[in-house]
Amino acid sequence: xxxxxxxxxxxxxYGSTLSLAKAIAEGVASEHAEVRLRRVAxxxxxxxxDTERADFIAAQTEYRSLGSPTRYGxxxxxxxxxxxEIAPLWRQGALIGxxxxxxxxxxxxxxxxxxxxxxxxxxxxxHGMLLAGVPHSVPELVHTRSGGSPYGASAVTGFDGSLGVxxxxxxxxxxxxxx
Numbered sequence: 001x002x003x004x005x006x007x008x009x010x011x012x013x014y015g016s017t018l019s020l021a022k023a024i025a026e027g028v029a030s031e032h033a034e035v036r037l038r039r040v041a042x043x044x045x046x047x048x049x050d051t052e053r054a055d056f057i058a059a060q061t062e063y064r065s066l067g068s069p070t071r072y073g074x075x076x077x078x079x080x081x082x083x084x085e086i087a088p089l090w091r092q093g094a095l096i097g098x099x100x101x102x103x104x105x106x107x108x109x110x111x112x113x114x115x116x117x118x119x120x121x122x123x124x125x126x127h128g129m130l131l132a133g134v135p136h137s138v139p140e141l142v143h144t145r146s147g148g149s150p151y152g153a154s155a156v157t158g159f160d161g162s163l164g165v166x167x168x169x170x171x172x173x174x175x176x177x178x179x
Contacts, residue, residue: 004033006177009066011040011079013049015059016105016157019165020173021067024103024153027177035177040082055161066120067103067153073112075104075120083123090127100124101132101176102152107159109146117151138175140168148172 006028012018021037028035048071049056066082068075075083089095102120106113121131133150134141140148146166147154153173155165 004031005036006033007036007038008177009038009040009079009082011042011068011076011082012059012105013069014053014055014157014161016155016161016165017067017069017103018059020103020105020153020155020169023165023170023173024067024101024177027174027179029177030174031178040076040078042078043081066100068116068120070104070106070112070116073115075116079120093128095124096128098127098129099132100127100129101179103154103173103176104152105147105155105157105165107157107161109156111156113147113154113156114149114151117149117154121151132176132179134172134176134179138172140171140175144168144172152176 008021008024010017010021025035025037066079068079071077100121102117104113104116124131133152134148136142136150146156147169153169153176155169157163157165
C-alpha cells in the first residue's frame with residue numbers, strides 16, 4: 001500500500017494559523033503520511049493587516065518556501081480565491097473521496113471560528129470529499145476554554161495576537177492531522 005499524502009493549505013498573516021497548520025502537520029506525520037504545507041497566494045494591498053508588525057514579518061519570512069484566519073466569520077479572501085482557482089479539479093472529479101479538514105484562528109472567542117470552519121467545509125462537500133473533524137474523544141476538545149471544535153481545529157489568539165496558540169489548541173490540531 002502506498003504512503004498517504006496530505007497537503008495542508010494555509011493562509012496566515014501573524015503566524016497563529018500557521019502554528020495550527022504546523023501542529024496538524026505533526027499529527028499527519030505521526031501517522032507516517034507524507035505532508036506538504038502550502039500557502040495561498042496573496043495579493044496587495046493587504047488592508048486588514050499591519051505589515052510593519054514583527055510577527056507579520058516573521059510569519060511571512062517563514063512562508064518563503066486550508067486553513068484560514070477568520071475575517072468577519074468568513075475565510076480570508078486569498079483562501080477563497082484559491083478555492084475558486086481549483087474549479088478545474090471539481091470538473092475532473094479529482095477530489096472525490098479525498099479527505100478534507102478545516103482549521104482557523106480568530107481574535108476573540110465569539111469572532112466566528114465555527115462559522116469559518118463550516119464555510120471551509122462546504123467546498124469540500126461540493127468536491128465530493130469526505131470530511132474529518134475532531135471527535136469528542138480528544139480530551140483537549142472537551143476541556144478547551146478557547147479554540148477547537150468538532151468542525152475542525154481553531155485557535156483564539158486575542159485581537160492583537162498576544163495570546164498565541166495554546167497547548168490545548170495545538171493538541172487539537174495534532175489530533176485533527178492524525179485523523
